[in-house]
């Protein structure tokens with residue numbers, strides 16, 4: 001027990017059709033009651049449960065072969081000959097992604113929809129004879145494939161003449177946002193980039209974040225907003241696909257007051273969140289399938305492999321985050337062959353591991369049900385596993401700060417895996433292990449812990465001898 005009220009709590013558990021579900025909390029004396037801890041909104045919960053979203057960086061940079069355009073690009077160079085947003089959406093769906101986010105405007109200021117706020121848009125390009133609207137094609141394609149659509153709208157704009165003029169540009173930005181929020185049906189996420197690379201003599205613009213947030217809330221109250229400083233989702237603090245090993249979905253907003261900071265303490269706050277934080281603001285892990293965010297011909301051989309993508313899944317979704325994987329279409333306007341192959345392989349790797357939960361059929365050892373912070377269960381026969389998935393029931397908030405998973409070897413309990421936070425999902429790999437009796441110990445929790453799931457899997461790729469932690473002999 002410490003000053004914060006770390007406590008071991010009792011819970012009961014029962015088995016449901018999908019495996020292990022429901023831990024019922026007992027009341028806590030002298031600790032923060034569960035009801036007082038922050039909880040996700042329905043939109044935040046739906047956002048996180050999707051696990052996988054696809055980021056689509058496409059625009060002027062695709063044609064200029066740059067990552068950050070300077071805003072002086074000629075719109076006539078935007079000419080994808082075979083653009084097919086349905087191919088993007090089909091690809092995402094087949095790979096198990098549930099939503100997509102398009103860069104409607106990147107830092108170069110080129111709008112992928114015919115915005116009335118600027119002439120620097122698709123309307124000035126040869127694509128679809130200047131009558132195209134890529135945000136329309138994108139949102140239609142998402143809906144046709146049953147995916148949710150979101151947009152990225154860069155506040156930093158290196159083209160618009162009003163940029164740097166205070167309210168004049170803020171009015172333009174709000175007008176652009178309003179077009180996106182009112183013309184294309186429901187958007188599930190608005191992605192606000194903190195990047196601003198203006199040099200010392202550059203044009204400086206104070207963004208009106210309060211107005212931006214109010215505009216989204218008013219026009220699309222169910223959408224979630226991303227930026228380093230939220231308000232609904234926070235950046236994970238890096239672009240390498242790695243969430244904090246300790247990762248709270250709660251934050252102290254004072255530690256990341258505005259988007260765009262780039263110092264070690266902000267990075268740590270983004271990575272880890274804060275167990276005492278008063279605001280629910282889960283971390284989103286954005287990372288690209290290629291070295292760049294935009295497509296470049298010379299990166300075809302550098303597309304991540306299925307195993308690399310699986311690693312990202314473990315280090316993001318498996319650390320209480322959501323993976324926003326960028327897959328940039330090429331100059332034809334299509335997702336390229338190496339990326340398609342990698343995504344197909346990624347899906348196959350996940351299916352191979354997660355299709356069969358070895359915990360199904362497990363019984364809770366009844367005599368252990370009321371033990372302190374302990375959930376013990378027995379399988380009908382011993383199973384070999386090397387992947388663990390734990391879930392906290394985050395609809396009620398996040399509380400667990402320390403746990404161990406143990407197997408009984410006949411004489412004693414041995415720890416197979418241990419960690420700090422769990423949150424929406426904790427994925428871990430261990431050496432292949434055969435066991436029949438297992439238990440999960442919750443050593444520290446800020447409120448009554450609610451375990452939603454304990455699942456065990458066997459990765460078909462990891463063959464060879466596993467260790468046996470089993471007191472029941474051969475099957």
Ligand code: FUL
Nearest residue numbers: 067068193194195286293
């Ligand atoms: C960054 C941007 O500067 C990159 O170009 C990219 O859009 C990435 C997702 O966010 O801040």
